[in-house]
Amino acid sequence: MNIKEIVKDIFYVGVNDRVKHRFEALWQLPYGVSYNSYIVAGNEKLALIDTVCIEEVxxxxxNIGSIASDRTIDYLVVNHMEPDHSASIPEIVMAYPDIRIVGNSKTIEMIKGFYHIDGPDRYLEVKDGDSIDLGGRTLRFYLTPMVHWPETMMTHVEDARVLFSGDAFGTFGALNGAVIDRDMETDVHISEMYRYYSxxxxxxxxxxxxxxxKLAALPLSYICPTHGPVWNEKITEVVELVARLAAYKSEPGVVIVYGSMYGNTAEVAEMIAREIAALGIKRIIMHNASHSDMSCMITDAFRYSTLIVGSATYSMRLFPEVxxxxxxxxxxxxxxxxFATFSNFTWAAGAVTGKLKEYAERMKLPVSASLxxxxxxxxxxxVEVKEFALQVVEAMKTMEEA
Ligand SMILES: Cc1cc2nc3c(=O)[nH]c(=O)nc-3n(C[C@H](O)[C@H](O)[C@H](O)COP(=O)(O)O)c2cc1C
Ligand SMILES: [Fe+2]
Ligand SMILES: [Fe+2]
Structure with missing residues (x-):
């Protein structure tokens, strides 16, 4: 039970999930995940910020009872409706029948659609910049659509310099005892932040x-996301990391992702890696798409500057994992x-090269080399691999200089 008073009268009441194998049924969770929820207490009213997944209800x-045992909860602020945060809303409404749910028009529509909750005075609809007073403490709402869904918003407590940021600045990795970054080693959470973001x-x-x-001017001492640590010491580092990824800025490095049934495409991948290494590139990451985890391939592709994709031809198409x-x-x-591609065929020469080219065209990525x-x-x-590697490294240098 990770109850924690973050600042006076603002409490962490989130939960850890060390059972689920795949987040969104897709993304592996080697270190688990936390669903963060918070209580903000004013002199008169008490607000709960977001809820948690249903399995941990x-x-x-x-957790809520240990903070609010003798008080009712007046407001439930819903910053984000993805069910990892909203699935316990019906249970909260059942336990606190007079609670008012605070959200924007899109949030409210989604709650009705997912959970069929309605009734007079059930909802308090807010717009960008609106606030509610809890008695000596104000919650102000900022709409931040598509971080991660259309209804997403953030909640700021000005006097406490606390921002409840939803999935933004969140990360995989359960909380192992401590809640605030300054009280723990955050290396796993920071590395998982790349994977979470990507x-x-x-x-x-x-x-x-x-x-x-939009939020740059807000006074901030704590960022409280819906997953992972509460950021205090590392706010600058974490905001910069996310801003970099959001701008698709990458670090120098080559990621080779390939699919190979019988090893011939794999052999070419190894040759390419050797030639690129011989040209002085030290950060080379190779993923056999049949073996590597998809989330790790996506993360490395996001993080590093150069992506080389290779595929055997499979019934006229790309190898399925590729x-x-x-x-x-x-x-x-x-x-x-x-971006560069290589492919292997036996009877259909252009099939896979063409498919990779189509992706590149749709994604507006120039193809620097193709083999x-x-x-x-x-x-x-x-000789062809040597030339291919030269073209890739040349393109890397041009990009770094730009
Ligand atoms: C199930 C299967 C389907 C294939 N389909 C095609 C194809 O449609 N066109 C083609 O040129 N080669 C096809 N091939 C041949 C391979 O793409 C390729 O030449 C050979 O398997 C070498 O690649 P690998 O050793 O990396 O798997 C196929 C091979 C397999 C095993
Ligand atoms: Fe989400
Ligand atoms: Fe989430």
Whole structure:
């Protein structure tokens, strides 16, 4: 039970999930995940900020009870409606029948749709910049659409310099005892932040940038996201990290993702890596798409400057795992990358090269180099790979200088 008073009368009442294998049924959770919820107490009223996933509702009620045992909860502020935060809303409404749910028009529509909750005075609809007074303490709401859904908003407590930021600045990794960054080693959470951002929020970079600009002037000592640590000491580091990713700015490095049934495409991938290493590039990450976890491939592709994708031809198409990966790239509107492709065929020379080119065109990524191998690496392949590696590294240098 990680109850924690963050500042006077603002409490953490979130829960850990160390059971779920895949977040959103997709993304592995090697370190678990936390669903963060908070209580803000004023002299007169008490507000709960967001709820938690349904599986952890019992622990959640224990946490709330230990803070608010002798008081009712007057408001439930819903910053985000994804069910990892909203699924316990019906239980909260049942336990506190007079509670008013605070949200914008989109939030309220979604609650009705997901949970069929209605009734007079059930909702308090707020607009951008509106506030509610809890008695000596004010909650102000800022709409931040598409960070991560259209209804997303953030809640600021000005006197306490606290921002409840929803999924923004969130990260995978359960909370192992401590809640605030200054009380723990945050290396795992920071590294998981890359994966969380890339997989969950990645598509919405321009909206994240807008939100960061909008909130830049707010007094801030604590950022309280819906997943992972409460940020205090590391606010600058974390905001910069997210702003960098939102702008699709990357670190120098080469990521090679390939799919190979019988090892011939894999052999070319190894040759490419060796040649690129020989040209002095030290950060090279290789992913066999049949073996690597999709979330790790997406994260590395987001984080590093250069993406090389290789595929065997599979019934005239990309190897299925490579196709999934390219779909993930397109979905997330990956940009500002050096991009190169290699492919392997036996009887359909242009099929896979063409498919990768189509992705590149839709994503507006220039193809810096492209290599086609028939069946297996032959006498001419080493020279072709050398040339391919030179073109890739040249393009990397041009991008770094730009
Ligand atoms: C199930 C299967 C389907 C394939 N479909 C095609 C195809 O449609 N066109 C083609 O040129 N080669 C096709 N191939 C051949 C391979 O793409 C490729 O030439 C060979 O498997 C070498 O790649 P790998 O060792 O990396 O898997 C197919 C191979 C397999 C096993
Ligand atoms: Fe979300
Ligand atoms: Fe979330």
């Amino acid at each position: 019992r622990q959640y009620f224990n 997989c969950i929020v990645g598509k919405y970079g321009r909206f994240v940038e807008k939100a960061i600009q 196709e999934s990966f390219m779909n993930a790239m397109e979905t997330r509107e990956i940009k500002n990358k050096v 086609l191998v028939k069946q297996s690496a032959g006498a001419s392949t080493p």
